Amino acid sequence: MADKEMPNTTPDKLSAFLMSKLSEGIAYCKILTDEKKKPIDWLYLDVNEAYERITNVKKEEIVGKKATEIFAKKKHIPKSLISRYGAVALTGKSIAADHYFESCKKWYHISAYSPQGGYFVIIFEDITVRKTAEEELRQTKTDLERKIQDYTEEVIKEYHRLYGILETLPAYVTLIDKNHKIIFANHAFRELFGEPHGKYCYDFHFKRNKPCVNCETYKIIKTNKSVRFEWRGPNDRYYDIFDVPFIDHDGSTIILKAGVDITDHKHDEVKLKKQRDQLVHRVTERTATLQESEKRWATTLNSICDAVIATDTQGTVTFVNSIAEDLTGWTEKEATGKPIEQVFNIINKQTRQETKSIVSIILAQGFTTDIANQLLLIRKNGTEIPIDSCSSPIITTGGAMHGAIFVFHDATERIKIEESNKRQATLIDLSPAAIIVHKVDGTITLWSRGAEKTYGWTKEEAVGKYIHELLATKFPQPFDDIISELSEKQSWTGIVTQKTKGDRKLVMQNWWLVEKTEHNKIKIILETSVEASYPTLSTNSVLEVDFEDRINYANPATEKRFPGLKTAGLSHPFFLNWQDIKEAFKAKNTNVFGREIKIKGHWYHQQFLLIPQAQQIRIYTLCIDELKQADRERARIQQNLEKNTAMLEEYASQMEKLAAQRAQQLQSTERLAAIGQTAGMVGHDIRNPLQAITSDMYLISEEIKTMIDGESKQAIMESIDSVDHNLAYINKIVSDLQDYTRPLRPNVQDTNLSELILSTLLTISVPKSIEVAVDIKQVPISIKTDIAYIRRILTNLVTNAVQAMHENGKLTVKADIENNVAVISVYDTGMGISEEARGKMFTPLFTTKSKGQGLGLAVVKRLVDALNGTIKFESEEGRGTRFIIELPQTKP
Numbered sequence: 001m002a003d004k005e006m007p008n009t010t011p012d013k014l015s016a017f018l019m020s021k022l023s024e025g026i027a028y029c030k031i032l033t034d035e036k037k038k039p040i041d042w043l044y045l046d047v048n049e050a051y052e053r054i055t056n057v058k059k060e061e062i063v064g065k066k067a068t069e070i071f072a073k074k075k076h077i078p079k080s081l082i083s084r085y086g087a088v089a090l091t092g093k094s095i096a097a098d099h100y101f102e103s104c105k106k107w108y109h110i111s112a113y114s115p116q117g118g119y120f121v122i123i124f125e126d127i128t129v130r131k132t133a134e135e136e137l138r139q140t141k142t143d144l145e146r147k148i149q150d151y152t153e154e155v156i157k158e159y160h161r162l163y164g165i166l167e168t169l170p171a172y173v174t175l176i177d178k179n180h181k182i183i184f185a186n187h188a189f190r191e192l193f194g195e196p197h198g199k200y201c202y203d204f205h206f207k208r209n210k211p212c213v214n215c216e217t218y219k220i221i222k223t224n225k226s227v228r229f230e231w232r233g234p235n236d237r238y239y240d241i242f243d244v245p246f247i248d249h250d251g252s253t254i255i256l257k258a259g260v261d262i263t264d265h266k267h268d269e270v271k272l273k274k275q276r277d278q279l280v281h282r283v284t285e286r287t288a289t290l291q292e293s294e295k296r297w298a299t300t301l302n303s304i305c306d307a308v309i310a311t312d313t314q315g316t317v318t319f320v321n322s323i324a325e326d327l328t329g330w331t332e333k334e335a336t337g338k339p340i341e342q343v344f345n346i347i348n349k350q351t352r353q354e355t356k357s358i359v360s361i362i363l364a365q366g367f368t369t370d371i372a373n374q375l376l377l378i379r380k381n382g383t384e385i386p387i388d389s390c391s392s393p394i395i396t397t398g399g400a401m402h403g404a405i406f407v408f409h410d411a412t413e414r415i416k417i418e419e420s421n422k423r424q425a426t427l428i429d430l431s432p433a434a435i436i437v438h439k440v441d442g443t444i445t446l447w448s449r450g451a452e453k454t455y456g457w458t459k460e461e462a463v464g465k466y467i468h469e470l471l472a473t474k475f476p477q478p479f480d481d482i483i484s485e486l487s488e489k490q491s492w493t494g495i496v497t498q499k500t501k502g503d504r505k506l507v508m509q510n511w512w513l514v515e516k517t518e519h520n521k522i523k524i525i526l527e528t529s530v531e532a533s534y535p536t537l538s539t540n541s542v543l544e545v546d547f548e549d550r551i552n553y554a555n556p557a558t559e560k561r562f563p564g565l566k567t568a569g570l571s572h573p574f575f576l577n578w579q580d581i582k583e584a585f586k587a588k589n590t591n592v593f594g595r596e597i598k599i600k601g602h603w604y605h606q607q608f609l610l611i612p613q614a615q616q617i618r619i620y621t622l623c624i625d626e627l628k629q630a631d632r633e634r635a636r637i638q639q640n641l642e643k644n645t646a647m648l649e650e651y652a653s654q655m656e657k658l659a660a661q662r663a664q665q666l667q668s669t670e671r672l673a674a675i676g677q678t679a680g681m682v683g684h685d686i687r688n689p690l691q692a693i694t695s696d697m698y699l700i701s702e703e704i705k706t707m708i709d710g711e712s713k714q715a716i717m718e719s720i721d722s723v724d725h726n727l728a729y730i731n732k733i734v735s736d737l738q739d740y741t742r743p744l745r746p747n748v749q750d751t752n753l754s755e756l757i758l759s760t761l762l763t764i765s766v767p768k769s770i771e772v773a774v775d776i777k778q779v780p781i782s783i784k785t786d787i788a789y790i791r792r793i794l795t796n797l798v799t800n801a802v803q804a805m806h807e808n809g810k811l812t813v814k815a816d817i818e819n820n821v822a823v824i825s826v827y828d829t830g831m832g833i834s835e836e837a838r839g840k841m842f843t844p845l846f847t848t849k850s851k852g853q854g855l856g857l858a859v860v861k862r863l864v865d866a867l868n869g870t871i872k873f874e875s876e877e878g879r880g881t882r883f884i885i886e887l888p889q890t891k892p
Contacts, residue, residue, distance in 0.1 A: 025051035025108075025124030031089035032066065039086025041066045042120075054101075054108065054124045088112045089120040093872075097865075098127065107131040172239075175246065176201055176255045178221050180211050183254070192235065195706075205234050220245050220255050230262070237263040305409070310394065312403040315340045327387070327410060329380030344406055349374035349386065377408070386411040431607075431622060432540060434508075434529040440483070440522050442466040454529065456501030467527070471498040486514050487522060491591040493611055498529075506531060511609055513591055528609075541621035544611075547582060552616065561621070562599070573599050574621075585610050585617060596624065603628045744866040746786040753781035753790075753822055757815055760794045766802055766811065775814040783822050783889050789863045796856040797826040797883050804830030804881065817889060824885040832877035841873065 026048045032041040044062045052059055062070050067082070088095055096111035109125040166173055172189035174182055174196075182196040182204060189196075193205070201217070202208040211218060216229045220243050227243040239259040246256040307324035311317055317340055320332040328335070328343055335343040347354050376384045389408035393401045428435050428446075434454040437446035447462040455462075455471060462470065474497045475482060485492050492512040499505055513526045541561050544553040551566055558565065565572050576597055584593060585608075593608040607620045701720050754776045766772055794813075801811050805828050812827035833841065842861040864871045869887040 022048060023050055023126070025054040025122075027051050027062075027122040028119070029067075029085070029089075029122065030119050031086050033086070033090075037090070039082050039090070041068050041082060042085055042089075043067075044070075045119075051122075051124060054126075085112055085120055085122075089114050089118055092117070098131070100131075171258050171260045173259075174257045176217060176257060177248075178253065180215075180218070189259075193233070216241070217243050217255055217257065219243075221253060224253065231259070237261055238266050306407050307409060309335075309340065309344055309406045309408075310403060311340045311406075313401060315404075317343050318403065323409075327377060327379070327385065327408070340404075340406070344408075345378040346375045346387070346389070347378065349376045386415055388414065431620070432530075433620070436467060436527045436529070438467045438525055438527065440525065442468050444470070445524065451529075454500070454506070454531070455498070473498050482512075483522070486512060486525070490514050490516070491610070496529075511592075511611075540623075541619075543619040543621070544616050545619065546616045547586070549578075558621075561623075573597075581608055582617070744789075744862060746789060746866050748784050748786055751783055751785055751787055751790075753783045753785075753815055753824075755780065756787060756790055757794065757813060757824070760791045761798070761813065763791075764795055764798050766798070769808050770802060770805060771810040773810065773812045775812065776816075781815060781817055781822060783887065785822075785867055785887060789867060793860050793863050793885065794824075794826070796860050800856055801826055801828035801830065801881070804828050806830070809880075820889045822887045822889055824887070826883045827880060828882075829880040832879055833873070833875040833881055834877060838873075838875065842871075 027044060028046040030043045030045055031039050032043060034040050043066055044064065046063060047059050049059075057070070084095060087093060092114045094111065094113040096109065098107060098109050100107050106126060106128040107130075109127045111123050111125075112120050113123075114120045167187045169186060169188060172192055173184075173186040174189055175184035177183055180200045180202060182199060182201055185193075185196050196204050200211075202211050202215075206212070216227055216231075219225075219227055224245050226245065227241075229241050229243075231239050231241045233239055238261070240262045242258045244256045244258075246254050248254050305323065307327045308319070308321045309317060309324050309328075310319035317335045317338050320328075320330065320335045320343070325331050325335075328345075330338075330343050341354075375387050375389060377387045378384055387408045388411045389406060391404055391406045394403045394405055395401060429449040431448065432450050432453070433448075434451035435446070435448040436444060436451050438444045444463050444465055444467050447457070447459045451462070452458055457470065467473070476494050476496065482492050482494075490513065492510075494510055496508050496510050497505060498508055508529045508531060511528045513528075514522050515524045515526070517523045539557050541558040542553075542555040543551065543558050543565075545551050549570055551569065554566060562572070562574055565574055569575075570578055574597075581593060585591075591610045595606055597604055597606055603624050605622045605624045607622075609618045609620070610616075611618055701717075704716055704720065757776065758774065761772070761774065798811065798813070805811070809829040810827075812825075814823075814825040814827075816823050842857050861871060864885055864887070867887055869885055871883065871885050873881055873883045875881040
């Protein structure tokens with residue numbers, strides 16, 4: 001500053017000059033109290049230019065005036081501010097908080113302190129840049145952590161999947177180190193030879209004290225090349241052995257040994273050779289016949305309804321029939337001489353991956369194979385159609401393979417039928433009636449959700465059981481008569497008595513329909529059952545109409561769902577195409593019929609059931625709006641997924657670039673840079689190994705449990721407990737970082753604070769040498785808050801208190817309600833907080849402990865602020881510390 005800019009150096013003028021030049025807004029005020037010294041208002045004594053600019057209020061409008069007068073004009077009385085600023089002026093304790101001003105779209109850090117009793121100073125600091133940077137960092141951190149977490153979960157799934165595959169393989173698999181020690185054996189190996197327990201292979205298999213002289217496995221260590229040989233095991237069975245070099249995690253070479261039992265194959269070699277010779281002879285004869293009638297063959301292939309493509313042994317197209325021309329879009333002239341993969345371009349529907357060389361697969365196998373597995377055919381014009389396909393080698397008269405032939409057809413209709421079947425299964429489960437499918441002998445093959453609710457047995461418990469034994473069914477007539485009626489009329493209905501899982505007796509109305517074999521024998525029986533009183537009690541519509549078009553019965557749900565139906569009769573949209581349905585029943589084409597129909601903006605599934613004895617048609621109607629909506633939503637999601645798939649990689653790339661840009665922008669803010677670097681370290685260097693170590697430790701502990709009890713096992717278990725303890729501590733570090741950097745969105749709900757505190761304390765490990773006292777005066781304490789936040793706050797405060805007492809002392813937790821404010825206090829009798837450290841207690845990365853990252857109290861402060869609460873502490877060195885949290889009893 002130039003000398004000519006300086007005012008006369010009197011203290012008052014100098015102070016006024018400095019006040020005018022500060023970028024922070026400053027207001028000097030005096031607190032006003034009543035006779036009981038309770039703050040009731042404050043008086044503005046002075047403000048600087050920055051304060052005028054920030055608050056948009058002129059100095060002359062507020063200086064010398066009371067706050068209530070000023071704020072009254074703005075229709076807002078700051079009652080809470082009076083008590084808070086009063087506490088600052090009267091007790092000398094400072095306060096600070098961040099606030100967002102909508103009028104100027106900026107964030108300010110507002111702090112207040114008392115220069116002398118009865119007076120206080122308010123300071124406004126513009127922190128908009130920092131807040132914006134914090135939010136961008138938190139968002140970037142959240143996105144990156146989500147991607148890391150997704151990747152980690154996939155890795156863990158792949159790990160468990162691989163382990164599961166090894167355990168379920170029919171072949172045995174072992175890992176052997178260079179000293180012949182068995183370090184891993186899968187389930188198949190253990191079933192065959194027993195548990196190796198880390199023994200050497202020559203000792204385990206042959207009870208020898210040194211390796212075998214001509215050990216095939218040991219050659220791998222020397223040559224680092226795979227070996228395959230036959231081995232006769234100690235159980236006198238033959239195995240086809242595959243020994244493959246395998247690089248261990250430390251870079252050393254170990255041996256992966258896989259063994260397949262070929263004893264039966266060796267015993268059957270003679271039989272197989274004879275059968276193969278016979279097969280070759282038959283194929284040779286058949287091939288000769290086919291060659292002699294080549295013209296007839298070509299004519300036949302052109303006339304069949306399936307598409308056919310033939311190739312030579314190199315996979316070059318030699319023949320395409322007319323159906324294949326239509327499906328692929330290639331004419332025979334265009335396709336002949338082209339590679340089969342170009343003309344018959346197929347991919348996996350699920351993975352979108354191209355298939356391997358299908359010709360080489362067929363020629364290698366030497367027999368007919370089905371290559372249809374969710375296949376899509378990409379036509380010449382780029383469009384796709386689903387297909388079913390099979391293939392076969394073409395054999396010459398001499399037994400040589402002449403090429404391959406591919407037969408395929410459009411699978412669109414089949415897929416539609418399968419989807420329709422799935423939909424019908426969904427509708428069956430939506431029906432409240434008990435729907436059961438069983439064989440003639442009574443073996444249950446299908447058990448609907450309605451059956452589960454009616455009888456009490458789950459699907460897993462019922463399928464495979466005998467229905468009439470399970471339900472103790474009593475029929476109104478001999479069972480043989482019922483079967484005779486089913487064989488003749490293909491349907492039966494009657495009243496039966498049955499029991500539930502809880503032995504409750506039910507009177508049920510049964511309808512039976514049958515499916516017959518081609519020899520007119522009953523194959524399966526579809527049984528639909530409802531309680532005799534069901535139509536009246538059902539929440540779904542049940543209606544009965546005779547063949548004279550008279551509505552003879554409508555349950556209460558019908559009257560409620562379709563008011564005016566009885567009056568409108570057959571003119572109501574409920575009876576759309578009624579005559580066609582009635583004619584189908586009259587012609588005895590069916591005894592049951594179902595359809596979907598839209599009535600006055602709502603979708604319904606109607607099931608029409610013929611009751612022959614009464615010559616009536618019963619109609620069950622179920623609203624399927626949610627199912628229809630789900631179908632539309634699935635179609636929309638599938639469409640969006642297809643549209644967005646191509647954008648994912650570009651999006652990920654942009655996110656990485658954005659993260660790098662944001663990190664560079666944050667370098668100017670030292671504290672946020674430190675937090676960002678720490679969070680990045682956790683996300684990249686800790687998260688992945690932490691997940692892997694946790695999984696490995698679980699597997700190791702499970703393996704150790706199988707060891708024989710002894711000192712070694714005890715020592716290992718103690719080491720595992722120590723590792724688990726440190727893993728939990730590392731996880732706490734990660735959680736603290738996440739809680740401090742991620743955006744906070746409290747999930748507020750009604751909570752019993754008393755029960756919440758007690759249940760949280762039970763989850764916190766407190767040494768037995770520390771006395772714990774809980775003082776909750778009002779039970780229950782009702783409050784609207786976020787349960788997870790409260791648990792996190794208490795856990796951090798109690799953990800800090802325990803660490804401050806060095807495992808000796810008394811911990812006290814209190815809770816009460818004061819003037820609609822929940823007050824939670826955590827006391828400890830530890831070392832206390834020094835004067836120089838008190839102003840930094842809620843600062844991130846500040847800690848007074850030798851072990852810790854300084855985020856615990858910073859996280860607590862953020863969580864309390866998110867709940868619109870306050871936190872403060874009182875401490876005396878050598879005697880302990882008390883943290884006090886005040887939370888609004890109603891919704892924050």
